[in-house]
Amino acid sequence: MRVLLSTYGTRGDVDPLVALAIQLRALGAEVRMCTPPDDEFTERLAGLGIDSVPVGPPIRTLMRGTPPSPAELSRYRTELVDTQFDVLPSAADGCDALVVAGLAQVAARSVAEAVGISYVYVTYSAVNLPSPHHAPPPRPGWPEPADADNKTRWDRDARRVDEQFRAPLNGHRAALGLPPVAGVRDHVYSDRPWLAADPVLGPWPDSHDLEVVQTGAWTTVDERPLPADLVAFLAAGPPPVYVGFGSISPAPDIARWAVEVSRARGYRVLVSRGWADLDLIDGQDDCFAIGDVNHQRLFRELAAVIHHGGAGTTQTAARAGVPQVVVPIRLADNPYWAGQVAARQVGAALDGPTATIESLTAAFETALAPGTRERAKALGAEIRTDGATVAARLLLDRLG
Secondary structure, eight states: EEEEEEESSHHHHHHHHHHHHHHHHHOOOEEEEEEEHHHHHHHHHHHHHHOOEEEEOOHHHHHHSOOHHHHHHHHHHHHHHHHHHHHHHHHHHTEEEEEEESSSSSTHHHHHHHTOOOOEEESSSSSGOBBBTTTTOOTTTOOOOOOHHHHHHHHHHHHHHHHHHHHHHHHHHHHOOOOOOHHHHHHHHHHSSOOOOTTTTTOOOOSOOOEEEOOOOOOOOOOOOOOHHHHHHHTTTSSSSOOOTTSSOOOHHHHOOOOOOOOHHTTOEEEEEEETTTTSSSOOTTTTESOOOOOHHHHOOOOOOEEEHHHHHHHHHHHOOOEEEEEESSTTTTHHHHHHHHTTTTTTEEEGGGOHHHHHHHHHHHTTTTHHHHHHHHHHHOOOSSSHHHHHHHHHHHOO
């Protein structure tokens, strides 16, 4: 049995598929993965012995520097569809199933149809799937209406996806001898998408519009020890506050404000450099900068986590039972996870673009309150860790 896994995105998009790949191999399946060609992905897969196939331009290049204009984003999206149709058919050769994560995988279902293999679409957040219970997530380069109900906004979202992708998708489908697709988004999602999110932290709302298979979040145990200098910093004083924004460049001044607010209340600070290359604001010894470290180990040692609202970071902090302050930019599922943290009262959420040092201070006070920490610990005990195993078994059962 051989499975092709495919995604295009940052580490938060790739890591869950790596977790699934590990579980599939443990059950005897062979796995191949399509990811962006960034060295950190290809080298990690090589270290795990997983065949990798690069697709599209390096994602880190797109995420750094000046954000692409709407016209540039439109061109990138069309070029990515063309690249997928070039690469995926050979990558899928000899495979029994194609599992894809993210709307960017526009070509994948057509390729699966053409070569006659099973297709599974997965998302990491309920907000990415159409439902009357929530609005669609913000999509880069597309305006976000604020004056419409959820159904109207999802209808508008579908039209925008069609405007971007329907012509190039159907052109490729015609070349493969496949009939045209009327609605691109729902075609990509399929009529039975999988949701790889924790059912306590990010449940699928009751809805008859889609039959969603919720497996739990796809994670793997990180066995890496923490660096010696970080261990020494942690041991030298009380639990610090973590400030990090992953692959996202935070709104101006947010990282500096987070350090200042933490210090003003007597907390030491860990600054995670991330893809934005954040750095210390001065040379005081109550702050320490870190690179890529084991968050599963680290977060258990912290007073609070200030972050951007990525699915993986939110899940890891919740599992560690640590309070969170989520400061998202208006992008993808970040605002959704900020809302989930606030709704469960395990932290506080801000709107990154409108945040001020005063609103960040208030959010910090909420997160550090004793009741918040108690609720965070209680939630951490409920978070499941078997999502990738559940998904691997479901997939192999489906295949025979």
